[in-house]
Amino acid sequence: MKTILQTVDLKMIYQIGKVAVNALRGVNLTVNQAEFVAIMGPSGCGKSTMLHILGGMLKPSSGSVLIDGQDLSKMSDGSRTELRRQKIGFVFQKFNLFPTLTAEGNIRLAERIRLNGNHKNDSERRREILRLLNLEGRLNHKPLELSGGEQQRVAIARALVGSPAIVLADEPTGNLDSENSQIVLKMLQELNGKFGQTIVMITHSPEAASIAQRVVHMRDGQIVNK
């Protein structure tokens, strides 16, 4: 089984004035290709910090992060952005769609960034994803005209543009009612099953975590065995 993501002794210290916050204290995590991993742990234990580092949004204080064989921790800001463009798809708790654009506009914008505008060769996959996420009828609506569940499905479709190696989701059902949570979770599971999409998902809900193949527990900036 191919390793797609690996961290070695990953540490992150936030310096706020004289106070140093040890958000990550040596995380060793390995994720295989096509794996669906859930990350759980109490608030403030460093889950989001780790996810941001995995996606190249944040530079770790020490340790290394290998994404598809490339070491993020040694890269410049520009190279990390480029790696993120090619290999990472983010899904956030607050959806974070562009409010002025329609659902389709949001997806097209992502295509413009991630595929440098040539979405031709991806159109078959695109249609399949939209069908799977059941979004075909909602494409001309702006985010405010969509339900939370629909917005999150658009955000997932956007994250999948350009076939990223890994989808990183930070509490994707955190802002959804249980019904919509169910729908979104089921879709993530299908993406993983049908497309072999690697997913790392932070969640507080044991129910959500139960759909993953593996659950990783964190506490005080470290991975722990439950």
Add this chain to the structure above:
Amino acid sequence: MDNLVTANLKQRPIRTIISVIGVALGVVLVVLMVGLSHGVLQEQGRRNSNVGAELLFTRPNNYGPGTSSVLSLPVQYAPKIAEINGVQAVSPVGQYLKPSNQSFGMEMVEGIDIDTYQKVTNLSIDQGKTLSEDNEVIVDPIYAKDKKVKIGDSIDLFGHKFYVSGIYQPEIGARIKIKLSMMQNLLGSKDRCSFVFVKCQTTSNQEQVATNILSTLPGNKVLFTREIQSLYEKGLPAVNTFVKAVVVVSIIISILVIMLAMYTTITERTREIGVLKSLGASKSFIIFEIEKEALLISVLGTLLGYLVAITGRWLIIKNTSLIIDLELKWLLYAALVGILSGLIGALYPALKVANQDPVKALSYE
């Protein structure tokens, strides 16, 4: 559809309109001020050089744009000049700059001695009859058309009623001409004029004639009418400085307006910038998106500016005696001012936002 730029501009219509107006303001200032200063100068110069006489005799510092309008040169010079070697004919002329009757701006009136004047210039009476009575005035066809005056109509000058006796050709000097003797009476400057036109026996001899005049009557000034045009063009450094100041102020206005608009826009959209970064958008992509927005505002502003400037020019020319030049060169220059200042104004906000920490941007409320 995936165009953040137009979506953003539509999202905040009032701010977009204000920014566009800000840029337009700069463009209008440049087009009108430059056009006005050049138009007035060139127009004046052109009419003055449209003369048959080769030379213009006057007191030092007593001719050209912006000089005093008091008649200061004794007419007695005229017969003395007429005797000088190479001179064919002379004619004393009085010039007086007065506020326009109809509106803003100034109007030039000339007092001429029609008989000698026609000997030194190509002036001919096109319609009506020549200037013979004290209360008569002749005008050129442009004045007649602009001010809608016909032969027999009256014009108020120096508090007197004058009647249009004829329309002359071509445009020479002031558009309104009365008798010099009448002007002297009205201004209380008996036996004085502003300058004397000198016609040489042969045009090719004019340099020699000028030298002869100056050696006979030293301490005075002789201008070549062929050079008056360029004299007007470069003769007024003060006007040029003024025009430059206007251009600089316009650029600053446009830069500040765009900078402010872009700054508030990006602050409002910090979170969106964070999302763009999470999608893998590079710094240059983000800078480019913001510059595109500024460019669109600048282009719209420039177009609006043209529209207002051209309409304004038309209204000013129609309602005042001001002349505004509209040169392609200056229109392009104004566009450059509008667009460049837009791009420059957006640069600082764009750079600032492109260098923002993506995680902080995402958590911005």
